[in-house]
Amino acid sequence: MGIVTGKPKVTESLDTKQIVARVAKSTDKNDHTGAVMELSVFLNDTKSFKKLEAIETIHTIEGSMPSEISKYRDNILKDLMNKFKSKYGSDAAKELNGAF
DSSP states (O other), X not given: OOTTTOSOXXXXXXXXXXXXXXXXXXHHTTOHHHHHHHHHHHTTOHHHHHHHHHHHHHHXXXXXXXXXXXXXXXHHHXXXXXXXXXXXXXXXXXXXXXXX
């Protein structure tokens, strides 16, 4: 995170194939919140990223993911997927959805 801006640091420009690969890698490691965080950074959605950081903190404190928090994360993912679909199209969205 950038200290001054509070925005996630994006050090490289990713294309849709790369974000699909990163999401798939995170979900393969059972890091579903991390996968959603990757998408939020890709879409430069700072508000969602901060929410996901809070979810990670709760998950760590609790030792497991509370079902209510998991549902909240799913709602964040749904919003991000809608943004992704509107920007990159249905085909790219289907490919990304398959990575989750």
